[in-house]
Amino acid sequence: MARAGLTTERVTEAAAELADAVGFENVTVAALARSFGVKEPSLYSHVKNLKDLRERVALLAAGEMADRIAAAVAGRSGVDALAAFANAYRDYALTHPGRYAATQVRHDPAVVAASPAFARHVELTHAMLRAYRLEEPDLTDAGRLLRSSFHGYVTLETNGVFTHTREIRASWERGVAALHFLLENWSAASVRAGNV
Amino acid sequence: MARAGLTTERVTEAAAELADAVGFENVTVAALARSFGVKEPSLYSHVKNLKDLRERVALLAAGEMADRIAAAVAGRSGVDALAAFANAYRDYALTHPGRYAATQVRHDPAVVAASPAFARHVELTHAMLRAYRLEEPDLTDAGRLLRSSFHGYVTLETNGVFTHTREIRASWERGVAALHFLLENWSAASVRAGNV
DNA sequence: TACTTCGCCTATTGGTATTAGGCAACTACT
DNA sequence: AGTAGTTGCCTAATACCAATAGGCGAAGTA
Numbered sequence: 001m002a003r004a005g006l007t008t009e010r011v012t013e014a015a016a017e018l019a020d021a022v023g024f025e026n027v028t029v030a031a032l033a034r035s036f037g038v039k040e041p042s043l044y045s046h047v048k049n050l051k052d053l054r055e056r057v058a059l060l061a062a063g064e065m066a067d068r069i070a071a072a073v074a075g076r077s078g079v080d081a082l083a084a085f086a087n088a089y090r091d092y093a094l095t096h097p098g099r100y101a102a103t104q105v106r107h108d109p110a111v112v113a114a115s116p117a118f119a120r121h122v123e124l125t126h127a128m129l130r131a132y133r134l135e136e137p138d139l140t141d142a143g144r145l146l147r148s149s150f151h152g153y154v155t156l157e158t159n160g161v162f163t164h165t166r167e168i169r170a171s172w173e174r175g176v177a178a179l180h181f182l183l184e185n186w187s188a189a190s191v192r193a194g195n196v
Numbered sequence: 197m198a199r200a201g202l203t204t205e206r207v208t209e210a211a212a213e214l215a216d217a218v219g220f221e222n223v224t225v226a227a228l229a230r231s232f233g234v235k236e237p238s239l240y241s242h243v244k245n246l247k248d249l250r251e252r253v254a255l256l257a258a259g260e261m262a263d264r265i266a267a268a269v270a271g272r273s274g275v276d277a278l279a280a281f282a283n284a285y286r287d288y289a290l291t292h293p294g295r296y297a298a299t300q301v302r303h304d305p306a307v308v309a310a311s312p313a314f315a316r317h318v319e320l321t322h323a324m325l326r327a328y329r330l331e332e333p334d335l336t337d338a339g340r341l342l343r344s345s346f347h348g349y350v351t352l353e354t355n356g357v358f359t360h361t362r363e364i365r366a367s368w369e370r371g372v373a374a375l376h377f378l379l380e381n382w383s384a385a386s387v388r389a390g391n392v
Numbered sequence: 393t394a395c396t397t398c399g400c401c402t403a404t405t406g407g408t409a410t411t412a413g414g415c416a417a418c419t420a421c422t
Numbered sequence: 423a424g425t426a427g428t429t430g431c432c433t434a435a436t437a438c439c440a441a442t443a444g445g446c447g448a449a450g451t452a
Binding site for chain 1: 407408409410411412417418
């Protein structure tokens with residue numbers, strides 16, 4: 001019997017392709033085996049189980065996304081860097097919905113914590129924020145707010161929560177501009193709000 | 197054979213309980229039947245299928261969440277209303293992780309669009325924003341940014357993405373204060389950012 | 393009490409994840 | 423080239439889950 005040339009990398013890559021095509025939740029060992037023209041048990045030599053496969057897809061996507069963001073941000077600073085970061089983030093999520101969904105599900109915290117890809121996201125965020133001259137803990141706080149806003153926006157957008165007739169892209173651009181204003185005036189914004 | 201007294205409502209409620217206990221993705225017809233002490237096919241008289249069940253849990257959760265937020269915001273305005281909204285949102289998500297996860301997954305857009313629960317979220321957001329005297333399209337843009345930030349924050353928090361030693365709650369409060377500042381200065385923030 | 397309705401049952405089918413063990417194809421060494 | 427060992431994909435089997443069809447007894451109605 002001719003061999004299919006499976007490797008962990010090729011299986012993970014195919015799973016990512018499948019996720020973008022049919023949705024991350026529909027990535028099954030059976031469907032993946034079919035896409036290779038191979039029987040299901042054959043995949044278990046390359047990935048431990050379905051959970052392992054999904055984690056690998058998530059790490060692959062996080063790494064790819066970090067690459068795109070890094071390329072977009074390179075050579076820019078301030079509002080240019082912020083806009084490049086934000087648009088690279090959203091573009092990746094919209095063009096790779098299955099891979100992006102993989103990064104959304106809750107994985108083993110140990111795997112996430114040990115992953116260089118996720119660490120790069122934090123680093124990229126902090127590098128992009130450098131022009132705003134924030135210091136800790138402002139840097140962490142602002143970074144968390146930014147990533148939350150980006151992540152939340154594309155999630156709500158792809159889940160069809162934004163139903164108003166107002167253009168989704170126009171709202172996005174306005175939101176990014178607003179976040180830029182917020183970062184430039186972060187110290188003024190630090191006055192604690194009532195009984196928060 | 198004694199009857200178990202199943203109804204669509206009781207089944208949905210039990211599924212929500214189960215989701216909070218074991219995670220939304222682990223809510224199965226089989227596990228739900230076990231929790232009632234009945235056989236699996238018995239549930240199909242009350243819910244159409246698994247997808248239907250999950251949508252019902254999502255709508256239940258969205259409604260409960262809207263109730264909590266409405267109660268928290270009642271009688272408040274401005275920064276008090278914003279903080280009450282934000283904290284009610286986050287508290288619900290953290291205390292009911294399974295139900296909140298149900299609202300995150302992509303459901304049938306027709307079901308979501310026709311749901312009063314999701315419409316109430318938009319209304320509550322707009323009501324809370326009233327004190328900031330925004331007009332369309334600013335109202336929609338600001339509302340989307342707010343909901344994105346809240347949703348993104350609790351999602352990243354529950355998924356264990358925030359690993360820095362900085363307190364997650366402190367960052368949250370700071371983020372809410374920053375959003376308040378942003379809303380108060382929304383028109384100043386409207387200057388379009390470079391090549392966004 | 394007889395009849396109807398309806399709730400939960402048994403039986404069954406098909407899909408999926410996962411493990412155990414076998415055989416054939418590739419690799420390396422003589 | 424021939425052979426030993428390794429590796430890759432296979433068949434077989436188990437267990438769990440979703441979903442449908444049809445039956446039977448319990449609850450409501452005359």
